[in-house]
Amino acid sequence: MNRFKVPILTFVLVCLTGWGVYAVGQKVMSVQVKQGCVRSTPSFLGKIVASLAYGDRVDVLEEKDPWAKICVSGKKCEGWMHVSALTNKKIVLKAGAEDVEKAASSDEVALAGKGFNEQVEGEFKKKNPKIDFAWVDKMEKIVVSQNAMQTFLKEGGVNPEGGAQ
Amino acid sequence: MTNQTRREFLGSAGRWAVLGLGVGPVLSALTSGCSNAGSLSTLASNAGSVMKVSKAVSKSFQDITPEQEYYIGRTVGAMVLDKYKPYNNQKAITYLNVMGQTLAQASDMPETFGGYHFLLLDSEEINAFAAPGGLIFITRGMVRCCTYEDSMAAVLAHEIGHVQHKHGLQAIKKSRLTSALTTIGAEGAKAFGGETLSKLTQTFEDSITDITSTMINNGYSRSFEREADRAAVTILKRVGYDPNGLVDMLRVMEQKLKPGGSDFAKTHPSPASRIEDIQKSIGEYAEVKTPKARKKRFKRTLQNV
Numbered sequence: 428m429n430r431f432k433v434p435i436l437t438f439v440l441v442c443l444t445g446w447g448v449y450a451v452g453q454k455v456m457s458v459q460v461k462q463g464c465v466r467s468t469p470s471f472l473g474k475i476v477a478s479l480a481y482g483d484r485v486d487v488l489e490e491k492d493p494w495a496k497i498c499v500s501g502k503k504c505e506g507w508m509h510v511s512a513l514t515n516k517k518i519v520l521k522a523g524a525e526d527v528e529k530a531a532s533s534d535e536v537a538l539a540g541k542g543f544n545e546q547v548e549g550e551f552k553k554k555n556p557k558i559d560f561a562w563v564d565k566m567e568k569i570v571v572s573q574n575a576m577q578t579f580l581k582e583g584g585v586n587p588e589g590g591a592q
Numbered sequence: 593m594t595n596q597t598r599r600e601f602l603g604s605a606g607r608w609a610v611l612g613l614g615v616g617p618v619l620s621a622l623t624s625g626c627s628n629a630g631s632l633s634t635l636a637s638n639a640g641s642v643m644k645v646s647k648a649v650s651k652s653f654q655d656i657t658p659e660q661e662y663y664i665g666r667t668v669g670a671m672v673l674d675k676y677k678p679y680n681n682q683k684a685i686t687y688l689n690v691m692g693q694t695l696a697q698a699s700d701m702p703e704t705f706g707g708y709h710f711l712l713l714d715s716e717e718i719n720a721f722a723a724p725g726g727l728i729f730i731t732r733g734m735v736r737c738c739t740y741e742d743s744m745a746a747v748l749a750h751e752i753g754h755v756q757h758k759h760g761l762q763a764i765k766k767s768r769l770t771s772a773l774t775t776i777g778a779e780g781a782k783a784f785g786g787e788t789l790s791k792l793t794q795t796f797e798d799s800i801t802d803i804t805s806t807m808i809n810n811g812y813s814r815s816f817e818r819e820a821d822r823a824a825v826t827i828l829k830r831v832g833y834d835p836n837g838l839v840d841m842l843r844v845m846e847q848k849l850k851p852g853g854s855d856f857a858k859t860h861p862s863p864a865s866r867i868e869d870i871q872k873s874i875g876e877y878a879e880v881k882t883p884k885a886r887k888k889r890f891k892r893t894l895q896n897v
Contacts, residue, residue: 459658460705471697512703562678563669566709569689576694584883586832
């Protein structure tokens, strides 16, 4: 009986490993932020090689927590994204009745623009002119480049211990 | 508005929320057709789905999408800015944003829908607010509790911790979430008027009031504050700041806080108890180690704030 054990175990192991690789290769995720940066290396220090839009689907090629190496089918786009910019859910930008049903009964689908969205905010502003969003808009326009951050750290003698993930 | 009391502020905020949210979905239905032509034709059939949706899976704050979190955060931010005026010092704002965004990248949630952004508030109060999604506000009174850049970084990192752990969203009462995230979660909801719309409006109003009243008036639970302090220590260590900066800031704050005040004295656990918790992870306080250049630029940028 023992002589069968090793080949069976090996077979099971190969299957499991093989499945694992297959599964990772098949993983598809969605960009869940307004602008998803794709970088050349799994680090915020990596050069930005592409920018993806909210809802874009990406194929996950490799995972290196908290980074995922992705590519976009049909596009010349391969690189690393931080997992906090991605979701397992499919983000539906134009929802039909079927999507609504799906979103209700499963955790696999999310509807873009649901609930509190741009239009709701627009109406909110119109009805409440006293609430001023001007500074909120100004805040959002403050963009800091990776270079500026690196210079800031260097000039202040701040030495990251793996800080820039 | 500066003389408005917190209660008045929250009350009026709630009314604005009702007005805005009540009409929002209707306008949404009208305007979304421009960019989403296909969805209008399906509105009627979606109506049935919405009813089913409201009875569907149990939802929690984790089901609020980053996109919705972003819009909730923008409104919460606008409400903070209705109570407090921004402190328009470009040099200081840039400094805080470079520091803050650097710290955010070292957090466990470096990417949010609209990103992290920081602003100073022109107030003597010792206070700081983190709206969902990453809009962070720091009062001048809070800046004055910081002797070192490391302390300033600790304040920002603590607020980033609140965003990372979605403490703002967790302030929304769970009982509301089922209806808020399910009924509202359907595109078809836009087609509704009357009773459903008023129900949606009420739920939104209540959710936003939950956040602002917790964040501004009552404060988070002690465990949330502890969680944000722990996140701050982790972020500071990852970036290379001295976590003793957090303890130093709390020591200064303890001296400055006025008992019975409406700022951190009311909304946060006592600095002493926070220090006690923090020291469990970083050990006894040691004087903040900060290089001369860092000390100099901190003073240069924020000494007059």
